[in-house]
Amino acid sequence: MDKQMAEVKIKINGREYRDRIPSDMMLIDYLRKYRLLTGTKKACGAGECGSCTVLLNGKPIYSCITLAIQASGKTVETIEGLSDGDELHPIQEAYLDAGAVQCGYCTPGFIMSTKALLNKVSHPDEKCIKEALAGNICRCTGYHQIIDAVKLASEKMDQEADINER
Amino acid sequence: MNVSKPQTIDDAVLFLTEHPDAKIVAGGTDLLPRINQKLEEHAELCYIDDLPEMCEVRAEQDGSIFVGASIRLAEVAEIKILTKYTGFLQAASKVASPQIRNQATIGGNILQENRCMYFNNQVPWSDVNHCFKWGGKQCFQYKNSKECVALFQSDVAPVLISFGAKAVIRGSEGIREMPVKDLYMQAGLKNLAHNDILLGVKLPPLFKTEYSAYVRKTIRGSFDFPLVSCAVRVCVDANIIKDSRVVFGAAGVMPAELHMSNEVFIGRKIEDLPLLADELQPAVSKIIAPFQDTRINAAVRKDMAKEIFIKAIAQICQGN
Ligand SMILES: Cc1cc2nc3c(=O)[nH]c(=O)nc-3n(C[C@H](O)[C@H](O)[C@H](O)COP(=O)(O)OP(=O)(O)OC[C@H]3O[C@@H](n4cnc5c(N)ncnc54)[C@H](O)[C@@H]3O)c2cc1C
Ligand code: FES
Ligand code: FES
Numbered sequence: 342m343d344k345q346m347a348e349v350k351i352k353i354n355g356r357e358y359r360d361r362i363p364s365d366m367m368l369i370d371y372l373r374k375y376r377l378l379t380g381t382k383k384a385c386g387a388g389e390c391g392s393c394t395v396l397l398n399g400k401p402i403y404s405c406i407t408l409a410i411q412a413s414g415k416t417v418e419t420i421e422g423l424s425d426g427d428e429l430h431p432i433q434e435a436y437l438d439a440g441a442v443q444c445g446y447c448t449p450g451f452i453m454s455t456k457a458l459l460n461k462v463s464h465p466d467e468k469c470i471k472e473a474l475a476g477n478i479c480r481c482t483g484y485h486q487i488i489d490a491v492k493l494a495s496e497k498m499d500q501e502a503d504i505n506e507r
Numbered sequence: 508m509n510v511s512k513p514q515t516i517d518d519a520v521l522f523l524t525e526h527p528d529a530k531i532v533a534g535g536t537d538l539l540p541r542i543n544q545k546l547e548e549h550a551e552l553c554y555i556d557d558l559p560e561m562c563e564v565r566a567e568q569d570g571s572i573f574v575g576a577s578i579r580l581a582e583v584a585e586i587k588i589l590t591k592y593t594g595f596l597q598a599a600s601k602v603a604s605p606q607i608r609n610q611a612t613i614g615g616n617i618l619q620e621n622r623c624m625y626f627n628n629q630v631p632w633s634d635v636n637h638c639f640k641w642g643g644k645q646c647f648q649y650k651n652s653k654e655c656v657a658l659f660q661s662d663v664a665p666v667l668i669s670f671g672a673k674a675v676i677r678g679s680e681g682i683r684e685m686p687v688k689d690l691y692m693q694a695g696l697k698n699l700a701h702n703d704i705l706l707g708v709k710l711p712p713l714f715k716t717e718y719s720a721y722v723r724k725t726i727r728g729s730f731d732f733p734l735v736s737c738a739v740r741v742c743v744d745a746n747i748i749k750d751s752r753v754v755f756g757a758a759g760v761m762p763a764e765l766h767m768s769n770e771v772f773i774g775r776k777i778e779d780l781p782l783l784a785d786e787l788q789p790a791v792s793k794i795i796a797p798f799q800d801t802r803i804n805a806a807v808r809k810d811m812a813k814e815i816f817i818k819a820i821a822q823i824c825q826g827n
Contacts, residue, residue, distance in 0.1 A: 345509035345511070397610075402609050403607070406535055411554070476729075
């Protein structure tokens with residue numbers, strides 16, 4: 342059987358893309374191979390680790406078990422959408438400052454889950470942070486630093502909002 | 508593999524009728540991991556989403572509530588008219604992880620495949636010792652079993668059954684309804700034709716005073732399948748129990764109902780529930796299949812079932 346192609350129209354990090362791709366392509370492969378957005382990492386490929394987390398219409402999902410056509414007509418945010426040129430996003434800074442990055446493989450996924458959480462709740466308590474990050478696994482840090490990073494990110498985003506208001 | 512996306516429900520039924528090998532995919536969180544892991548192979552998928560008939564939640568004239576099959580698990584908590592279906596909210600909120608709940612549908616949850624460590628650990632290129640689920644002639648769980656006994660671990664199905672929910676199905680002959688519990692057959696098969704599409708589920712109106720609870724046992728606090736789970740629903744009038752339903756999940760090839768609960772509960776006072784539940788413990792043990800996985804053995808699963816049954820009853824009493 343010939344490989345069926347599909348048209349997708351996806352807004353990624355604020356820019357709209359139209360592509361003709363194999364209909365069975367996973368979103369992560371589309372992002373990495375077609376859009377060269379290699380910040381999103383694949384580890385398990387089975388929805389079990391969270392390293393491939395991206396935001397689909399603002400909500401975290403696993404791009405390794407999502408077909409690219411499932412994202413068609415929707416918006417996708419990836420880790421590349423966070424920094425502004427060389428300027429890191431406060432969440433990225435917070436992860437570095439809190440020592441929440443070791444090998445770094447899980448980090449883009451954790452940061453996207455953190456982004457979704459802080460978009461919804463600006464000052465999450467520890468329980469809320471743990472619930473929001475429950476779908477991301479880290480084999481290096483031991484999680485404490487990650488929780489600290491989320492709290493720090495929430496403070497940094499406050500400060501930034503203050504500055505913007507002035 | 509080719510993936511098609513029919514634009515209307517009629518087109519979808521037609522597509523499935525004309526493509527007998529096509530498999531339905533909704534959220535994909537159950538099916539796609541197995542495809543990625545090469546545990547399953549399909550030449551064609553029929554992707555079902557955004558079909559208006561399946562995205563609705565509405566109160567019907569008779570007071571029941573229709574919940575579309577495409578509703579995401581994460582959305583359930585936000586739907587006002589479902590607030591009092593406590594067990595349903597609890598179950599939907601406990602599935603896997605936030606990412607999965609954002610993507611996974613109600614329909615896919617109650618139609619998910621059964622799971623078994625012997626299936627997951629087989630390699631397709633090996634041509635020896637395949638189990639039934641791999642097309643072989645044996646079951647490694649029970650050596651004498653004549654069919655697959657893989658575990659059905661849906662969190663949502665047991666609560667829907669406890670509420671007496673109906674499945675609304677669109678097939679080539681039109682729309683029909685059947686109790687959710689009748690969807691499940693031996694060997695993990697579903698009571699649906701290849702071109703049947705689950706449109707949604709219908710929850711009957713609530714009794715004047717009723718309590719429900721869903722408790723599950725897992726190894727990790729989150730991001731985990733239930734080792735065993737229990738949905739309890741109790742209807743009360745003037746402190747007297749009028750009706751009840753107790754259904755266990757991850758209890759065997761399909762959800763297992765404790766039919767004896769009504770014999771013991773009906774006509775008794777709600778305050779007596781914990782004592783009455785104690786009486787039922789041996790019966791609980793009996794309906795849990797002696798299924799073993801990488802984490803627990805058969806005896807532990809039975810003990811855990813008793814423990815969560817008591818916890819669910821305690822929650823019901825607290826809600827009272
Ligand atoms: C890491 C991980 C953890 C998980 N943990 C849990 C858990 O704790 N509890 C739990 O219950 N599940 C769990 N799951 C399984 C799965 O994510 C959920 O059951 C989910 O709700 C499936 O929904 P879906 O829409 O993604 O299903 P899909 O994968 O799209 O479909 C599942 C099955 O249902 C069929 N189907 C779907 N919709 C329809 C329809 N409308 N009509 C007819 N057939 C249909 C499909 O053909 C397929 O066979 C887990 C999965 C993963 C990967
Ligand atoms: S790579 Fe997607 S969840 Fe692990
Ligand atoms: S930093 Fe290595 S897995 Fe998280």
